[in-house]
Amino acid sequence: MATSRANEILPVLEQDIVTGKLTPGTRLDETVLAEKFGVSRTPIREALNRLSTSGLVEIRPRRGAIVAAISVQDLMNMFEVMADLEALCARLAARRITPAEKEALRAAHVDCHALSGTENFDEYYVLNLRLHDLLYKASHNSFLEKQVCELRRRLSPHRRLQVRIPGRILASSNEHGALVKAVIDGDAALAEKLTRNHVAIQGERFTDFLATLPSHYLQASA
Structure with missing residues (x-):
């Protein structure tokens, strides 16, 4: 209880x-x-x-x-590492994924994509976690899976906010489609690249991300 x-x-x-x-x-x-x-x-x-x-x-x-006090720089550092860890998961998954795992990954993407035109932010976030969990497991590297899950817990509140950025659910789902295809096709290099781009915060996504943060994050960076 x-x-x-x-x-x-x-x-x-x-x-x-x-x-x-x-x-x-x-x-x-x-x-x-x-x-x-x-x-x-x-x-x-x-x-x-x-x-x-x-x-x-x-x-x-x-x-x-x-x-706790945390700065934008702290968050960016964590997102940078997260992008590399998830990209490695995708690279290994493209080489090691089993037929059953391929079907589960396809199904997870279908579930996510069904919400791509909605504002069901929390539901999408949960389904998004499920898809990424399947990607980690398909790497068949338990140590890597543990490390990426621990870092994801640190970033979870901020990734949850990201989903609420206008248009992000649709963009995220489209990115999922490309990276899932690369993993299933066994294209390790492409899967790694697409996953890194999916997780990393840069360009316009960085500006959008800053807009979700309260002012004290920026003050902590000064």
Whole structure:
């Protein structure tokens, strides 16, 4: 039950932090939050611990949890590494994917693409995660899969916001179509290139990404 309630509380706190409603340095008092959400302190503590693993919250001994400071440069560095890790997954997947995994990847893309003309942001985000998970598993490199999943957890709140950029669902789904085809066709070099471009934030996507961030990210970069 505590984990179930923590799962409900987590996205609310994530959203408040990445949109600037809760600014860096804000103390996250377990008792106050428990009263706000109408729960015991146990699911609050679990949610805060999970936010700590994603880098959004800093838990200090005997001082409790506070909202962590993070800059645009920090985020860009993480996205840069994420793009390379996912590109490597795609390259290996193109060489190692099994027939059953090909079918699962095709089906995942069909499900994502069905939402490409909608504004079902949260549903698309979940299906998008499923597609990328299949790509990681198809690399058949468990160490790489673990590393990319850990970094994805750090970036998850910001990737969730990206989906809400106008036109991003359609663009993302079209990019999925090309990279999925490359993986299934066994074109490792193309799969690597397309996946890196899909994950990396550059050009107009960088400007759009900045527009989703509250001002304190830019202040932290100064």
